[in-house]
Amino acid sequence: MKKYIGKRLLQLIPVLLGITFLSFAMMRLAGSDTVTEMYGDKGAVSQQIIDAKRAELGLDRPFLVQYGSWLKGLLTGNMGVSYVSGKNVFQTFVSKLPATLLLTALSIVATVVISIPLGILAAVKHDRFTDYFLRVFSFVGNSLPNFFVALLLMQLFSIRWKLLPVISKGTTVQSAVLPTLTLAIAMSAKYMRQVRATVLEELNKDYVLGAKARGVRGSVTLWKSVLKSSMLTIVTLLALSIGSLLGGTAIIESIFMWDGVGKLAVDSITMRDYPMIQAYVVWMAIIYVMVNLITDILYHVLDPRIRLGVQEG
Amino acid sequence: MKKTIAFLLTACLLLLMLAGCGSGKSGTETTTQSGSTAQTAAKKTMVIGDTTFNSENWEETVDPHRTYNGWASIRYGVGETLVHYTDTMELEPWLATDWTNDGNCTWTVTLREGVKFSSGRMMDGAAVKQCLEHLLENHDRAPGDTKIVDVQADGQVLTITTSEPNPALMNYLGDPYGCIIDVDASDFDNGIVAGTGPYVVKELVTDDHLTLVPNTYYWDGTPKLDELTIRTLSNGDTLSAALQAGDIDAAYGMAYEAYPNFENGGYQFSAIQTSRAFFGSMNMTSPVIQDAAVRKAIAMGINKEGFVKTLLDGHGVPANGAFPDGFSTFGGEHVKTETYDPEGAKAILEEAGWVDSDGDGIREKDGVKLTIRWLTYPSRQELPLLAESAQASLKEIGMDVDINCTANRREFLADMDSWDIYASALVTAPSGDPQYFFTTSCVPGMSYNFGAYDNPEVTALIEELSKEFDIAKRGEIAVKLQQMILDDNAYVFCSFLQMNMISGENVKNYTAHACDYYQVTAELDIE
Numbered sequence: 001m002k003k004y005i006g007k008r009l010l011q012l013i014p015v016l017l018g019i020t021f022l023s024f025a026m027m028r029l030a031g032s033d034t035v036t037e038m039y040g041d042k043g044a045v046s047q048q049i050i051d052a053k054r055a056e057l058g059l060d061r062p063f064l065v066q067y068g069s070w071l072k073g074l075l076t077g078n079m080g081v082s083y084v085s086g087k088n089v090f091q092t093f094v095s096k097l098p099a100t101l102l103l104t105a106l107s108i109v110a111t112v113v114i115s116i117p118l119g120i121l122a123a124v125k126h127d128r129f130t131d132y133f134l135r136v137f138s139f140v141g142n143s144l145p146n147f148f149v150a151l152l153l154m155q156l157f158s159i160r161w162k163l164l165p166v167i168s169k170g171t172t173v174q175s176a177v178l179p180t181l182t183l184a185i186a187m188s189a190k191y192m193r194q195v196r197a198t199v200l201e202e203l204n205k206d207y208v209l210g211a212k213a214r215g216v217r218g219s220v221t222l223w224k225s226v227l228k229s230s231m232l233t234i235v236t237l238l239a240l241s242i243g244s245l246l247g248g249t250a251i252i253e254s255i256f257m258w259d260g261v262g263k264l265a266v267d268s269i270t271m272r273d274y275p276m277i278q279a280y281v282v283w284m285a286i287i288y289v290m291v292n293l294i295t296d297i298l299y300h301v302l303d304p305r306i307r308l309g310v311q312e313g
Numbered sequence: 314m315k316k317t318i319a320f321l322l323t324a325c326l327l328l329l330m331l332a333g334c335g336s337g338k339s340g341t342e343t344t345t346q347s348g349s350t351a352q353t354a355a356k357k358t359m360v361i362g363d364t365t366f367n368s369e370n371w372e373e374t375v376d377p378h379r380t381y382n383g384w385a386s387i388r389y390g391v392g393e394t395l396v397h398y399t400d401t402m403e404l405e406p407w408l409a410t411d412w413t414n415d416g417n418c419t420w421t422v423t424l425r426e427g428v429k430f431s432s433g434r435m436m437d438g439a440a441v442k443q444c445l446e447h448l449l450e451n452h453d454r455a456p457g458d459t460k461i462v463d464v465q466a467d468g469q470v471l472t473i474t475t476s477e478p479n480p481a482l483m484n485y486l487g488d489p490y491g492c493i494i495d496v497d498a499s500d501f502d503n504g505i506v507a508g509t510g511p512y513v514v515k516e517l518v519t520d521d522h523l524t525l526v527p528n529t530y531y532w533d534g535t536p537k538l539d540e541l542t543i544r545t546l547s548n549g550d551t552l553s554a555a556l557q558a559g560d561i562d563a564a565y566g567m568a569y570e571a572y573p574n575f576e577n578g579g580y581q582f583s584a585i586q587t588s589r590a591f592f593g594s595m596n597m598t599s600p601v602i603q604d605a606a607v608r609k610a611i612a613m614g615i616n617k618e619g620f621v622k623t624l625l626d627g628h629g630v631p632a633n634g635a636f637p638d639g640f641s642t643f644g645g646e647h648v649k650t651e652t653y654d655p656e657g658a659k660a661i662l663e664e665a666g667w668v669d670s671d672g673d674g675i676r677e678k679d680g681v682k683l684t685i686r687w688l689t690y691p692s693r694q695e696l697p698l699l700a701e702s703a704q705a706s707l708k709e710i711g712m713d714v715d716i717n718c719t720a721n722r723r724e725f726l727a728d729m730d731s732w733d734i735y736a737s738a739l740v741t742a743p744s745g746d747p748q749y750f751f752t753t754s755c756v757p758g759m760s761y762n763f764g765a766y767d768n769p770e771v772t773a774l775i776e777e778l779s780k781e782f783d784i785a786k787r788g789e790i791a792v793k794l795q796q797m798i799l800d801d802n803a804y805v806f807c808s809f810l811q812m813n814m815i816s817g818e819n820v821k822n823y824t825a826h827a828c829d830y831y832q833v834t835a836e837l838d839i840e
Contacts, residue, residue, distance in 0.1 A: 036723050038371055049453050084368045151550055158558040166555040254548050259521050267369050
């Protein structure tokens with residue numbers, strides 16, 4: 001197990017190198033830089049000022065030199081300073097993480113709490129009214145884009161009923177309700193269908209029929225056997241969602257003024273704040289490698305037939 | 314057992330995520346219950362939602378000596394400048410009571426007596442000298458704009474020397490970067506400065522909020538609010554919903570389409586015409602644009618009234634020249650420009666040999682279709698609409714407009730063969746002085762002269778303007794210059810932005826100003 005984890009962590013190095021180089025190159029291909037964005041709409045400034053700013057930020061150097069300089073900084077624990085705020089990139093990035101982590105955790109918990117029971121219910125009540133009703137809910141939930149759900153929730157909970165704030169007031173639970181619900185509705189709609197399909201498939205297997213024939217209660221079969229077998233699918237889905245949520249949900253963060261890394265990333269891209277974008281890229285690479293690693297370990301624990309590092313034939 | 318391990322691993326994953334949340338400090342200021350209930354209830358607080366106070370807009374702090382942060386400093390009542398702009402953008406005293414020039418490079422500025430910074434330090438010549446020197450050392454545009462090479466202080470009198478005659482010096486010192494701050498008491502690392510304005514920073518979280526409390530040393534009245542919060546809202550829908558839900562009391566930067574939500578009572582609008590012009594710059598190197606008849610026809614073929622009335626729903630003002638009507642002594646009412654006349658435009662094109670020989674509705678000459686490549690960008694909501702409006706109205710006179718609306722317009726601008734008209738938005742007189750626009754946009758080689766416009770007579774007159782100290786004469790030259798560039802049809806000025814600020818009915822004195830600077834004053838109040 002330790003050897004496997006070590007190997008996976010070592011894989012992070014080429015992943016990080018590749019992804020940071022690609023993102024660095026792609027930002028240069030975007031056609032403008034921080035200085036262009038800074039002076040673009042604000043007013044006329046002389047070319048000397050523009051050139052001086054570029055030289056100050058090191059943007060006048062060749063691309064590879066810039067990348068090498070950034071990489072050297074990273075290896076020595078220095079992610080640089082933001083071109084925009086002039087503040088330490090690492091500290092700025094870390095200051096945004098609590099909000100993203102809280103939103104991720106709450107959304108995942110809400111999704112699990114909503115989608116698993118409803119998915120099971122739909123499977124158990126297969127082709128009956130409850131199933132049809134939940135399938136319609138799932139269909140609608142999947143069809144609505146996140147920003148639209150956010151606006152609907154705002155209209156109901158904030159403008160009409162005045163129960164919750166539109167804009168977050170810090171990283172508080174009250175402020176987290178609407179963004180969490182927005183994310184959970186879309187994810188629950190998707191997962192409910194998956195849970196329903198997985199549970200239904202299990203329910204149709206011979207061992208369930210056998211258990212029923214032997215007089216084992218349906219609920220016992222469901223909780224002890226069916227759910228356990230369905231967990232693999234659910235864990236895979238959750239792992240993917242956690243990875244994506246930890247990267248921040250820029251639209252939701254922007255709508256609810258939730259001060260997380262997603263919004264920071266989009267703002268940084270808009271302003272071509274390369275050091276901040278690179279920090280985000282490094283974060284995302286680490287997240288996906290770590291989440292996939294934990295998921296693989298969970299697979300092994302849930303089903304010992306799956307051996308770590310070996311694909312099933 | 315294994316199930317338990319699986320559960321524990323999953324729980325660990327969630328707990329790890331939650332662990333970082335413990336330090337998440339609320340950005341909301343809670344009202345402490347110290348003192349009597351009556352006192353707590355009487356505390357006047359107000360929240361303004363603003364779409365521009367953010368890093369995206371280079372306003373991440375209130376430090377006026379950093380890029381465009383001065384806008385936040387002056388807008389939210391932290392900083393004040395030596396001079397103030399009137400509603401018609403003329404200069405009037407503020408922290409300076411008087412200023413004179415020797416007709417060359419030396420200015421004598423008398424400072425107002427009895428003004429203190431929020432730090433408690435007296436605002437005297439030495440403090441202002443220190444501030445201006447810090448500005449020149451740290452700000453990117455100030456040294457070039459002001460051309461200041463020396464500042465001397467004697468009591469309340471400053472003697473400023475410029476490297477060359479700079480008649481617009483005091484106008485530039487009215488720019489937000491000219492906010493006078495106490496350098497010794499300012500925290501430049503965190504962008505929090507001690508100014509002379511009615512409010513002082515209590516808390517600043519970039520891209521989230523700015524909390525202000527009254528400056529107890531304020532010299533010009535008593536600030537009415539006990540606490541004022543500026544909330545950064547980058548999403549227009551959120552701004553609208555927050556105002557409707559009562560999360561904020563006033564809003565700056567509302568999108569036009571949200572206005573109907575606030576037009577049926579309960580809210581008030583403060584509207585003012587600004588000098589932010591939406592205009593097209595002709596690419597004078599483009600063969601089709603070099604044809605004077607085509608330029609004239611474009612100027613006559615764009616329906617400015619229709620654009621403002623229909624597409625902007627009346628939230629704008631059609632433009633004559635580079636400056637709005639009534640603007641100082643050189644407003645648009647003093648110049649003559651082409652009026653919307655599609656029939657006249659058709660006749661001009663016919664006369665110049667542009668005819669629709671194949672009956673497809675688009676004119677040709679020497680086998681070349683009359684196609685205009687219209688370059689613009691989407692970050693100003695009016696610009697894509699202007700492009701569509703021009704496309705529709707110019708089609709009526711037989712011109713095909715090919716729109717390229719891109720955030721990457723700089724790349725296209727660099728390639729002069731890729732566009733014919735560049736439509737952009739620019740505050741033509743941010744400091745109330747006309748020279749800025751002409752110098753930056755009409756002199757060959759300057760950064761905003763995108764279309765390579767080059768008229769030696771215009772260039773010579775701009776040079777004359779740069780040396781003229783007499784305000785009345787500067788106005789006359791500015792009118793003459795506008796007329797010359799309009800006669801050349803080098804620019805088509807389409808409209809000016811009408812700025813609207815919306816607030817609840819209980820908000821008092823939340824008033825828009827032509828220069829877009831003075832949003833928060835000591836008189837701002839809420840009932």
